[in-house]
Amino acid sequence: MLDYNRRPSFADRINTAIDEALTTENAARVPRDYLGGSRLGHACERALQFEFTHAPKDEGQDFSGQVLRIFAIGHVLEDLAVAWLRQAGFDLCTRKGNRPDGGQFGFSVAGGRIRGHVDGIIAAGPEGFDLAVPALWECKTMNAKNWRACVKEGVTKSKPVYAAQIAVYQAYMEASVPGISAAPAVFTAINKDTAELYHELVPFDAELAQRMSDRGVRILRATDAGELLPRVAANRDFFECRFCSWAERCWGLPT
Numbered sequence: 001m002l003d004y005n006r007r008p009s010f011a012d013r014i015n016t017a018i019d020e021a022l023t024t025e026n027a028a029r030v031p032r033d034y035l036g037g038s039r040l041g042h043a044c045e046r047a048l049q050f051e052f053t054h055a056p057k058d059e060g061q062d063f064s065g066q067v068l069r070i071f072a073i074g075h076v077l078e079d080l081a082v083a084w085l086r087q088a089g090f091d092l093c094t095r096k097g098n099r100p101d102g103g104q105f106g107f108s109v110a111g112g113r114i115r116g117h118v119d120g121i122i123a124a125g126p127e128g129f130d131l132a133v134p135a136l137w138e139c140k141t142m143n144a145k146n147w148r149a150c151v152k153e154g155v156t157k158s159k160p161v162y163a164a165q166i167a168v169y170q171a172y173m174e175a176s177v178p179g180i181s182a183a184p185a186v187f188t189a190i191n192k193d194t195a196e197l198y199h200e201l202v203p204f205d206a207e208l209a210q211r212m213s214d215r216g217v218r219i220l221r222a223t224d225a226g227e228l229l230p231r232v233a234a235n236r237d238f239f240e241c242r243f244c245s246w247a248e249r250c251w252g253l254p255t
Helices: 010-028 045-052 065-087 144-153 160-173 206-224 247-251
Strands: 091-093 106-109 114-117 120-124 135-142 185-191 197-202
Touching (some): 045 206, 065 185, 135 144, 160 206
Antiparallel strands (some): 185 197
16 A cells, blocks of 8 residues: 655655756757657558657657657667777767767758658678678667567567668668668667567668658648647557557547
8 A cells, every 4th residue: 555645755756856857957958950860660640740840749648758768768778889899899989970060860851840860880890790781780678578489480570660760861861871771780689677689670661661751741731731640549449549648639639
């Protein structure tokens, strides 16, 4: 039974202070004014419209301090993966000119309204790997359940949003990094619970990249015209809808 009269412990007070600082910092960030290439594979085009136009989220759907800490840990783990791959002999570039101040590799299309930033580009692999280069490198962190599914089924089946991101990035980065769409991408997944690593070669899927590009244009055009694209489902109990940050807003509309 919960004791609602319990005074906050020392740990509670520190955690509250940390989370308040994180949420305040996050709220002060300037929202991005473009549709992220990493998001084009999301199941619902209407949700992407809400995201793109910065529609207010439903009550209680803003990122909590704990969620922001999870994001931050993911970034640190990705930095570790970069260091580990380099130690293993991979020539992995994460910044232009391979300099800390060089800026991320990325692309900008549709007048800057669709953009993406890649985790890295592998310029060469260790002897014996016969790795085709230059190769896109994308890294994601997952809990143990999702990581095991990724290992068992592969990224395309287990995480279609990531597969779409990879295809879009390979397509749009070709202009600035010739050959990157010909070489299979290297996808790295980190198990946050056990530190296990999974790596997969992902061949370029031109058809998927085109579908996602068309989707981005469709979202931009509909938004400019003041039109809402269809929901992903006919029932709000659908899995994606139950976890959507705009479910109340969306299902409160007539159609």
